Amino acid sequence: MTGPRQPGEAGRAVTVVEPTEVTAASGPATAGQVIEAAVPAEAAGATATLRVFRGEAGQDTRFEDFAVPVQEGMVVLDALHWIQGNAAPDLAVRWNCKAAKCGSCSAEVNGHPRLTCKTRLSDLDLAEPITVEPMRSFPHIRDLVTDVSWNYAVNRTIQPFTPPADLPQSEWRWQQADIDRLQEFRKCIECFLCQDVCHVLRSHETERPFMGPRYLVRTAGLEMHPIDQADRRPYLKELGNIGYCNITKCCTEVCPEHIAITDNAIIPLKERVADRYYDPLRWAWRVLRGRLPELPVGRELPVFPGGQPPAASADPQADGSEAAGTSPPERRDEPS
Amino acid sequence: MTGQATSLRGILKPRGTAPTGAGATSRRDDWLAAPLNVGFWLAVLVLYATFSALVWEPVFGVAHEADGYLSPFYAPFVSGEGFPAWLSPALVTLWIPIGFRVTCYYFRRAYYRAYLADPPACAVGEPRIHGRYRMENALPFILQNLHRLFLYLAVVLLAIHWIEVVTSFFPASGARIGLGSVLLLADITLLTGYVSSCHSLRHIVGGRLDCFSCSTINRTRHGAWKILSGLNANHMVWAWASLFSIVLVDIYIHLLALGVLVDPAIRL
Numbered sequence: 001m002t003g004p005r006q007p008g009e010a011g012r013a014v015t016v017v018e019p020t021e022v023t024a025a026s027g028p029a030t031a032g033q034v035i036e037a038a039v040p041a042e043a044a045g046a047t048a049t050l051r052v053f054r055g056e057a058g059q060d061t062r063f064e065d066f067a068v069p070v071q072e073g074m075v076v077l078d079a080l081h082w083i084q085g086n087a088a089p090d091l092a093v094r095w096n097c098k099a100a101k102c103g104s105c106s107a108e109v110n111g112h113p114r115l116t117c118k119t120r121l122s123d124l125d126l127a128e129p130i131t132v133e134p135m136r137s138f139p140h141i142r143d144l145v146t147d148v149s150w151n152y153a154v155n156r157t158i159q160p161f162t163p164p165a166d167l168p169q170s171e172w173r174w175q176q177a178d179i180d181r182l183q184e185f186r187k188c189i190e191c192f193l194c195q196d197v198c199h200v201l202r203s204h205e206t207e208r209p210f211m212g213p214r215y216l217v218r219t220a221g222l223e224m225h226p227i228d229q230a231d232r233r234p235y236l237k238e239l240g241n242i243g244y245c246n247i248t249k250c251c252t253e254v255c256p257e258h259i260a261i262t263d264n265a266i267i268p269l270k271e272r273v274a275d276r277y278y279d280p281l282r283w284a285w286r287v288l289r290g291r292l293p294e295l296p297v298g299r300e301l302p303v304f305p306g307g308q309p310p311a312a313s314a315d316p317q318a319d320g321s322e323a324a325g326t327s328p329p330e331r332r333d334e335p336s
Numbered sequence: 337m338t339g340q341a342t343s344l345r346g347i348l349k350p351r352g353t354a355p356t357g358a359g360a361t362s363r364r365d366d367w368l369a370a371p372l373n374v375g376f377w378l379a380v381l382v383l384y385a386t387f388s389a390l391v392w393e394p395v396f397g398v399a400h401e402a403d404g405y406l407s408p409f410y411a412p413f414v415s416g417e418g419f420p421a422w423l424s425p426a427l428v429t430l431w432i433p434i435g436f437r438v439t440c441y442y443f444r445r446a447y448y449r450a451y452l453a454d455p456p457a458c459a460v461g462e463p464r465i466h467g468r469y470r471m472e473n474a475l476p477f478i479l480q481n482l483h484r485l486f487l488y489l490a491v492v493l494l495a496i497h498w499i500e501v502v503t504s505f506f507p508a509s510g511a512r513i514g515l516g517s518v519l520l521l522a523d524i525t526l527l528t529g530y531v532s533s534c535h536s537l538r539h540i541v542g543g544r545l546d547c548f549s550c551s552t553i554n555r556t557r558h559g560a561w562k563i564l565s566g567l568n569a570n571h572m573v574w575a576w577a578s579l580f581s582i583v584l585v586d587i588y589i590h591l592l593a594l595g596v597l598v599d600p601a602i603r604l
Contacts, residue, residue, distance in 0.1 A: 248455060271535065271539035274483075
C-alpha cells in the first residue's frame, strides 16, 4: 500500500500487493488510503480512485480506496470487478447481466442510486474519489450487498392479474392502444433503485407500511389492464398507503428504464383512489342515488366473439399471464 | 407471482443504513440549488400576488382595471360594489386558482421539497421533525385529494376569463389590438395550457378507462387523453410560465392605471 496517489499514476503500479494480502496486511483501511495492485502495462493511463463501502452487517463498516486503471468505455461495475480481480477478491458485489437488464448491480455512486453497470467512469469526475455504497434504504449484508427480500414480501400482497373466470385465454382480445401504457410498466427490471431513493422508505419510520414506487408501478399495470377484473383501490388506500407518497419524483429520476413512474403510474393510481373516495361530484351523485353501488368505473370490456361480455371472475385460479395467487378477487363494482 | 397472498399490514420495511439528519448525503453535486431556487421564485410570486390582490388597491388606491383591461388576479370581473373599502374583490374568486395551484401535483412536489424539506432533494436526509410521517394520509395534506374539485371550478373560471380576454379586443371605444390585449391573450393561452396539462383532467378525460378501444366514445376519449398526455409531459413548464405571465400582465395593467405606461394599440 502507498499513500494517496494522483490521477494519472495508475499504470505504474508503484507497490504490488498480492490480492490475498490486501486486507490482512493493511487491516481496515480508512478514507485516504489507496489500495493498489499489479496493473498490466497495457492498462497504463488514467486512474480512478474508487472509495468502496466495506464491512459486514453488525460490524464496523468503513470506506476503502482503490486505485483502478481506467479504460475506454469502463463502467463502475467494471472497476469493481477489477478490484475483485486484483486487490480485494472478497469484495461482495451483486451482479449478473452487465447489460442493465437484470437489475442486480444497484448501488449508490457518489450518493446517487444507480446501476453500476450503466454508470460510465467517463461521466464522473475522476479527480475526486468515486464513492460506491450499497443501497442505503435496505438492511446491509456485506460490502455492496443488501437484503431486498422485503420487496418480495410486498409483492406477494398485491392482488394478481384477475381475468374473467369463464373466458378461456384463447378468447382474450384487446387492441394495442389498450396496452401501450402497460408496456411501459413492464419494462421494470426490479433493480429497486426507486425503492431505495423513495424518501418514505429511506428516511421515515412510518406507523404503517408503504408499498413503494416499484409496487405502485406493478399495481398500475394490473389496474389498467383491459380485462383485469379486480379493484385494488381499497388496497392502495388502506394497505399500500399510497397517501404516503408526496410525489417528489425521485423514483422517476433514478429509473434506469426511464419509466415515468410518478406521472404515469403513481398519480393515475392516486386519481383512481380519489375517484372512489374523494371526488365531491361522485360523492354527491352517490348520495343522491341513495348510496347505490358505485358505477363500475373502467370496467368496459371488449366485445368478445361468440357471446356476451363475461362476468367478473370468482375463481382466483384462473389462467393468468402472471400465475394466479390464492387471494379472493375483489369485484370492481362492489358497493363503496 | 406465486405463493399465498398476505396482508401488507404488519410488513414494515426493516431499517436501512441511510444517513439521517437534515442534509445528510453522499451526494457531491449542488443539490441545494434547486430547492432554494424554486423556493425563492415561488415566494416572490406568491408575495407579489398577495400584494396585488390585497394591498395595492385597498391600501394604495391603484385600480386593478385600466383602459378596458382587467387584472387577471381579479378575473372574472367581480364588481366591488358592496365591498368594504379594505376588502379586495379579488378574494371572491382568487381562492379558486390558489386552491388549484396549491393542490397541483407539480407545485406539491415543489413546495414539499423547498419549504418542508420532505425531502430537500433525492437521497438527501431530512430533518428529524418528520418522525411520525403520514403526509397525504392525514390532515391537512389529505385535502390535496380535493385537487379535482378546484379543477372543476378552475375550468369554469377559465371559460369566463377567455370571454373577458376576447372582450378586451372590443372595448366601448371600438375594436383595437392593444399590447394589453395581446398580453392577456398570451396569459390566457398559458393558463389554458396549464389547466389542460393537469394530471386530474388527464385522468378524468381518459386515464380512468381500462379499455380504450371498446367503444366509439372510449376511442374518442383515448385520442383526447393522448393529447393531454403530451401536454402533461410539460406540466411544470406550463405551471411556471402561467404563473409568471399572470404577474407580468398584472404589473402591466397596474402601470397603465398609474399612468406610467400608455397602451400601444392599433385601432380598427
